[in-house]
Amino acid sequence: QEQLVESGGGLVQPGGSLRLSCTASGFALDYYAIGWFRQAPGKEREGVSSISSRRGATYYADSVKGRFTISKDNAENTAYLQMNSLKPEDTAVYYCAAVLSIEYPTESGLQGPVPVRSDEYDIWGQGTQVTVSS
Numbered sequence: 001q002e003q004l005v006e007s008g009g010g011l012v013q014p015g016g017s018l019r020l021s022c023t024a025s026g027f028a029l030d031y032y033a034i035g036w037f038r039q040a041p042g043k044e045r046e047g048v049s050s051i052s053s054r055r056g057a058t059y060y061a062d063s064v065k066g067r068f069t070i071s072k073d074n075a076e077n078t079a080y081l082q083m084n085s086l087k088p089e090d091t092a093v094y095y096c097a098a099v100l101s102i103e104y105p106t107e108s109g110l111q112g113p114v115p116v117r118s119d120e121y122d123i124w125g126q127g128t129q130v131t132v133s134s
Contacts, residue, residue: 002026002123006096009128012086016132020081022096022125030054032123033101033115034072034079038092038130047116048094049081053101055110063089086132094130097121 008020022034035050049070050059058070069082079096099121103112115121 002098004096004098004123004125006094006125006128009094009130011131011133013134014087014132016086017082017084018086018130020083020094020096020128020130022079022081024077024079024098024123027098027123028074029072029077029079029098030074031100031102032098033113034070035097035099035115035118035121036070036079036081037095037097037118038090039095039127040092043092045095045118047118050114050116051079052103052112052114054103055112057112057114059114059116083130086130088132090130091132092130093127095127096125098123 003025005023031053033053036048037045039045051070051072067085072079103110
């Protein structure tokens with residue numbers, strides 16, 4: 001069965017950094033896009049960042065642009081979310097998700113989608129808690 005497991009969450013002071021990991025088992029990430037989402041208590045789930053399956057195209061929510069970096073290591077079957085300059089409002093449970101996304105060739109290189117909505121993803125991890133507090 002396809003599974004995703006998040007790790008790397010914890011307690012950090014404002015301005016600090018954390019790196020979240022998302023490791024896949026039961027399938028290979030080579031042809032899957034990855035999205036990171038978060039949900040704070042009493043709030044709805046929001047998209048944080050996404051990355052395409054192979055070419056490395058990315059999406060970032062306005063609230064995290066310039067602070068977070070998404071990456072994907074297909075050889076390690078793991079995706080990452082590097083979070084810098086963390087703010088208290090970043091406190092949430094962070095989830096990673098995957099969806100099959102086969103990119104296609106063009107004269108300028110590979111093209112394909114960068115899914116950003118939660119309902120575009122099929123496989124979800126259990127989440128990891130990130131708390132930003134002094």
